[in-house]
Amino acid sequence: MRIVDAFGPGKPPVISFEFFPPKTPDAEARLFETVAQLAPLRPTFVSVTYGAGGATRRLTRDIVARIKREIGIEAMAHLTCLGHTADELAEILDALTAAGIENVLALRGDPPKGQTTFTPTPGGFAHGAELAGFIRGRWDVCIVGAGYPEKHLEAPDPETDLHHLTEKVANGAQVLITQLFFEPQTYFAFVERARAAGIGVPIVPGIMPITNVSQIERFTSMCGASIPASLRELLAGVRDDDAAVTAVGIEWARDQCRALLAGGAPGLHFYTLNRHHSAQEILGLLRAEGRV
Numbered sequence: 452m453r454i455v456d457a458f459g460p461g462k463p464p465v466i467s468f469e470f471f472p473p474k475t476p477d478a479e480a481r482l483f484e485t486v487a488q489l490a491p492l493r494p495t496f497v498s499v500t501y502g503a504g505g506a507t508r509r510l511t512r513d514i515v516a517r518i519k520r521e522i523g524i525e526a527m528a529h530l531t532c533l534g535h536t537a538d539e540l541a542e543i544l545d546a547l548t549a550a551g552i553e554n555v556l557a558l559r560g561d562p563p564k565g566q567t568t569f570t571p572t573p574g575g576f577a578h579g580a581e582l583a584g585f586i587r588g589r590w591d592v593c594i595v596g597a598g599y600p601e602k603h604l605e606a607p608d609p610e611t612d613l614h615h616l617t618e619k620v621a622n623g624a625q626v627l628i629t630q631l632f633f634e635p636q637t638y639f640a641f642v643e644r645a646r647a648a649g650i651g652v653p654i655v656p657g658i659m660p661i662t663n664v665s666q667i668e669r670f671t672s673m674c675g676a677s678i679p680a681s682l683r684e685l686l687a688g689v690r691d692d693d694a695a696v697t698a699v700g701i702e703w704a705r706d707q708c709r710a711l712l713a714g715g716a717p718g719l720h721f722y723t724l725n726r727h728h729s730a731q732e733i734l735g736l737l738r739a740e741g742r743v
């Protein structure tokens with residue numbers, strides 16, 4: 452199933468879980484347990500990230516194909532331009548489609564550790580939009596792109612970033628998934644600006660339930676998302692108690708999801724960090740409330 456076909460008037464919200472490729476066979480077994488725990492919640496699809504290099508890159512394809520084949524959940528492979536020529540990307544896309552994968556999140560990728568700017572590989576691509584344009588028409592997949600409600604860290608201003616997002620959609624991105632954020636209003640303002648700029652595709656909010664304070668501080672500083680003062684205060688009170696932090700994270704994300712769905716968000720994309728507990732609890736609650 453192409454993910455874009457899951458959206459539309461009268462259709463239920465599109466729910467997805469994001470995982471990263473595990474580094475060891477034990478971790479791989481744990482990941483499949485996690486996916487199996489989440490499967491009864493009937494996500495529309497799951498996605499698997501693409502690493503910055505090394506052996507996990509091949510795993511993305513294998514895991515996405517396995518989830519689809521063995522667990523029967525639709526799946527999407529992430530793919531980045533980082534370190535690849537166009538020919539290499541073509542080989543990967545051939546392999547993905549040969550494995551039955553019908554959805555690709557086309558990304559630029561982050562600069563490698565220790566570097567602040569992204570240097571395109573000679574014969575490769577500089578932006579997610581270029582990768583989307585490369586895929587379109589050549590591989591029969593639904594192209595998904597990333598969007599940044601608080602602007603991409605490297606963009607000089609939100610308008611420039613949004614202009615580049617319109618190029619991504621013009622080049623074939625049929626669905627956008629956002630970077631994590633914590634205030635529903637951040638998403639609604641972004642969608643309003645995107646619509647005003649002529650972007651008509653579904654924009655799915657990315658939700659990260661917090662489980663660890665140092666980790667979320669690190670992630671947000673890396674991706675440019677802000678932690679609201681009220682959430683910071685809640686976390687400060689429980690900082691060293693992981694169970695209490697997780698409980699705060701679940702409550703915050705639950706309220707965020709309620710507000711997003713009530714305001715018309717077409718779905719929810721959960722960054723799971725390969726753990727099922729928070730996403731399972733939040734989605735279970737939303738299902739019990741009849742919201743998804």
Ligand SMILES: Cc1cc2nc3c(=O)[nH]c(=O)nc-3n(C[C@H](O)[C@H](O)[C@H](O)COP(=O)(O)OP(=O)(O)OC[C@H]3O[C@@H](n4cnc5c(N)ncnc54)[C@H](O)[C@@H]3O)c2cc1C
Pocket residue numbers: 499500501502503529530531556557558559560561562577578579580597598603604605606607611612613615618619628629630631657
């Ligand atoms: C949902 C989601 C999933 C992700 N999954 C992964 C993953 O699996 N693996 C991974 O490594 N990373 C992943 N990332 C992170 C992503 O790779 C980084 O955020 C990266 O820095 C940007 O990728 P992009 O495709 O969104 O960038 P782009 O859309 O290429 O934008 C990057 C920057 O370039 C600017 N820009 C775009 N086009 C132009 C142009 N024509 N001229 C000048 N400037 C331009 C933009 O404004 C922006 O500042 C994910 C992010 C999200 C939101």
